[in-house]
Amino acid sequence: MPVHSISPAALKRALSGGETEQIRSWCAALEAGGVLYFPETPLPISADDLDTLLGQQQTESKLHKNIAYKPKSDELTGVDAKTSPGASVHQVHDVMRRYSQTVERFLTRFLAPYRQRWVLDYASYRPLEEKGRDLALRRRNDLLHTDAFPTRPTRGWRILRFFQNINPTRTRDWVVGEPFSNVVGSFAPGKLAMPRADNILARGGKQLATATGLAKLVPQWKRTPYDEFMMQLHNAMKEDTEFQDTCAKEYVEFAPGSSWMVYTETVPHAVLAGQYALEQTFLVDPAALVTPESAPVAVLEKMAGARLV
Numbered sequence: 001m002p003v004h005s006i007s008p009a010a011l012k013r014a015l016s017g018g019e020t021e022q023i024r025s026w027c028a029a030l031e032a033g034g035v036l037y038f039p040e041t042p043l044p045i046s047a048d049d050l051d052t053l054l055g056q057q058q059t060e061s062k063l064h065k066n067i068a069y070k071p072k073s074d075e076l077t078g079v080d081a082k083t084s085p086g087a088s089v090h091q092v093h094d095v096m097r098r099y100s101q102t103v104e105r106f107l108t109r110f111l112a113p114y115r116q117r118w119v120l121d122y123a124s125y126r127p128l129e130e131k132g133r134d135l136a137l138r139r140r141n142d143l144l145h146t147d148a149f150p151t152r153p154t155r156g157w158r159i160l161r162f163f164q165n166i167n168p169t170r171t172r173d174w175v176v177g178e179p180f181s182n183v184v185g186s187f188a189p190g191k192l193a194m195p196r197a198d199n200i201l202a203r204g205g206k207q208l209a210t211a212t213g214l215a216k217l218v219p220q221w222k223r224t225p226y227d228e229f230m231m232q233l234h235n236a237m238k239e240d241t242e243f244q245d246t247c248a249k250e251y252v253e254f255a256p257g258s259s260w261m262v263y264t265e266t267v268p269h270a271v272l273a274g275q276y277a278l279e280q281t282f283l284v285d286p287a288a289l290v291t292p293e294s295a296p297v298a299v300l301e302k303m304a305g306a307r308l309v
């Protein structure tokens with residue numbers, strides 16, 4: 001714990017030999033708060049695509065942290081038109097579409113036990129140097145945090161992210177914290193109120209998700225007590241200097257040309273340094289897990305003794 005390294009040979013064996021036990025144990029490790037690490041990415045990017053991405057000169061802007069690709073609408077946002085000639089915007093769009101499709105195809109095989117019970121969410125390209133970025137506290141990614149979407153509640157669906165360090169020479173440097181149940185125990189109850197079913201409804205969580213795919217799959221896509229708690233936990237972690245300084249953590253360096261995946265809504269993580277990473281997000285149905293009892297919605301509902309979604 002928390003990093004499980006998967007060599008190309010082990011991956012090949014598991015995928016070709018139908019090693020369902022191995023795959024299920026990787027899923028269980030992921031669900032328990034581990035990082036699945038592929039020192040050599042199973043999804044190498046072509047030299048042309050790499051050139052296109054490394055050529056992007058993003059300016060640090062409060063509006064656009066990253067370049068985002070929305071697979072459902074095939075939309076690209078965040079490319080700086082001032083610094084990117086028109087042709088290059090199209091090229092980036094093509095590269096992001098390809099990356100998104102490639103990751104989904106790979107995870108359909110690798111995460112076979114899930115049987116695609118997920119929604120393909122946004123992909124992103126992170127071209128800025130992470131060290132020394134000047135961001136507002138709640139937007140900082142160099143502080144340990146669990147992910148929560150301020151405007152797009154997941155109603156208990158899990159946030160799974162597949163990353164790729166496309167920097168040809170430099171590592172991407174992370175810090176990873178303790179399993180969710182430990183972390184949540186050090187915040188609630190105490191620093192943070194336990195989630196309560198009435199909490200949220202009172203706050204009028206009528207916010208509908210803009211992601212049409214999600215809305216279709218899960219009608220009445222609004223903020224639930226679960227989402228409210230997860231958002232507050234994200235903020236509380238970043239604002240707590242004592243937690244940041246004293247919590248159990250591990251430093252991890254992701255090699256150039258490597259990939260990794262992690263449930264970022266439960267595994268506390270921070271990026272300290274690195275530049276040029278790709279990422280694809282999946283929202284996974286908690287009922288699809290190999291260990292459904294490990295889902296944060298299950299953990300919190302047990303603690304609260306109430307339904308939270």
Ligand code: SIN
Nearest residue numbers: 126141269270271277
């Ligand atoms: C984050 O999700 O907090 C940032 C991770 C990264 O870009 O490496």
Ligand code: FE
Nearest residue numbers: 141146147264
């Ligand atoms: Fe994050």
